[in-house]
């Protein structure tokens with residue numbers, strides 16, 4: 001059985017040794033790396049051939065890749081590595097890896113061109129100084145061939161096992177049966193659409209109600225499609241950790257129904273959750289789990305892949321048994337997993353691990369984007385950046401600040417003062433990031449880069465924090481365009497404060513489409529699913545989905561008879577009417593509760609409004625139990641809040657629309673028999689939202705709806721969705737605002753609702 005591997009992947013597997021070392025090493029950006037390669041290639045003579053494709057077999061193993069450059073006249077093969085800062089800071093085990101890659105390319109070139117010997121040159125190119133350092137070695141074809149054979153032998157056993165795994169996995173997937181006796185209502189429709197989109201290699205948006213088993217209904221058809229479409233991986237991407245748990249449960253269900261299925265699933269968790277030594281740094285001199293990481297990785301990797309479901313607990317267990325870091329072990333295991341479950345940011349963020357590997361390894365991947373209505377906001381955050389003048393000032397005044405950083409930081413401070421003078425208001429939109437300020441920022445970032453690479457072990461959280469923010473800001477400034485806004489704002493200080501409010505310069509992404517387009521393009525197929533994806537155009541415009549994206553609205557398993565939907569036509573929750581709205585809201589809530597005692601959720605647009613109503617309600621109806629959401633609640637406090645709603649309790653839980661209790665929570669049966677929604681959910685009208693409205697009007701011609709109406713109603717429908725969770729649930733929903741009568745608002749509510 002043959003197996004194909006890229007030169008880089010082969011060498012990373014066989015030639016990485018020693019410690020994990022993530023001490024600060026400033027890395028060139030992708031653009032800088034490409035520019036560096038081009039610079040070196042341009043400096044070579046006429047006979048220089050750049051990007052030489054090479055391939056060769058060793059037994060059943062096909063090894064291929066592109067060598068950076070070959071000079072026929074000199075008979076010299078080059079591998080170019082760009083770096084920033086000090087040449088001596090490049091770790092020894094990185095250099096060994098670079099040599100291994102070059103030697104493998106050398107063996108392939110000698111075999112292809114019948115060369116007896118070859119000069120190999122590692123070209124290290126410093127981006128800032130544009131300086132090359134060449135390390136040269138002369139090798140015979142024979143010695144290179146021996147090295148190549150040795151690497152292939154080391155990889156061959158693993159490759160044979162991987163090829164066998166894939167073949168057994170694909171045969172098992174072809175025979176896999178749905179894990180339940182039958183599909184639920186709507187679940188088959190969803191599963192068939194996902195399967196068809198995988199076959200067609202297209203994107204699909206699926207609006208599918210809660211309760212139909214969306215997770216199994218999307219994973220199962222992709223597993224079935226995987227062998228035929230030669231899918232390497234399925235990435236199940238979630239907005240919240242609760243989504244990860246649901247995906248892992250669905251996979252466990254599939255395993256239960258097919259106990260011999262050799263499917264490997266991996267859960268990715270954030271570093272701060274997986275790290276065993278949060279007080280240490282990720283290198284061998286500081287953390288024992290980084291020491292000898294690559295020496296112990298092969299055994300840990302072999303032990304892990306036989307475990308199949310590699311959730312957080314299993315990865316931790318395997319890692320600690322082999323004394324290596326669980327977080328970095330999970331990153332290594334991505335390569336050998338069939339299904340990866342992780343947060344959106346692993347694929348969509350600026351430097352996302354799964355996207356980077358997909359590109360580098362040329363994987364054929366399928367994406368499942370869970371609760372996809374969250375992706376617009378999450379992606380906006382990923383491609384936004386802000387820097388505060390206050391953090392620069394604090395850094396500048398920090399005792400012990402390195403002398404070489406004083407001038408560049410002072411220069412940036414002066415530019416900031418000039419900016420403040422020019423824009424004295426509380427909020428001012430700028431046409432773009434001011435050139436002089438940006439130039440000062442880049443110089444400051446460059447100085448910190450040089451400083452940190454000279455002092456890689458120096459721990460200075462404030463400096464590093466500012467530096468990473470500065471780099472991200474500079475990166476987003478380079479990509480600035482109509483998709484984003486730039487503004488200078490001054491958050492209000494408390495009235496007691498004598499300080500002048502410090503300004504913050506922000507790049508706010510409004511339309512993430514230009515960034516996400518290439519992410520969707522890198523996947524073979526993608527399904528975005530949620531209970532609320534209306535209107536489809538809103539999501540496809542903002543996310544940059546391909547034109548041929550398919551859309552389905554899955555039939556609801558619920559009937560109109562299960563949910564009484566009532567509109568309070570005489571209540572207005574507009575800001576200016578809030579005080580006046582209290583008597584009618586309180587009367588309606590109490591009347592409903594007296595008629596049908598049980599558990600209710602009441603949603604309001606803000607904590608202030610919530611408090612206003614709750615205080616008046618408690619005063620008038622002290623006999624009714626009331627629970628209130630606090631402004632800041634820990635995860636534990638949130639759990640405690642939900643646990644009060646039991647099948648036997650009776651009371652009203654006051655919550656904020658769009659907060660922790662308005663989506664992603666499950667209160668079936670008597671745990672929740674009704675909801676009151678005293679808001680249309682519209683975001684606040686403020687200068688930022690108004691600028692967003694104007695920009696969305698310019699770009700997409702639908703500023704008001706895209707800024708206010710659609711995001712607002714999406715939250716309302718999500719919150720209302722808490723009431724009916726199963727086909728046996730029944731409940732009542734009070735929409736408390738006269739605007740719920742409007743036809744354009746009603747068009748955004750679920751079709752299965754019957755509004756009285």
Ligand code: SF4
Nearest residue numbers: 275276277282287325
């Ligand atoms: S355990 Fe923590 S400190 Fe140690 S290598 Fe892993 S992430 Fe870094």
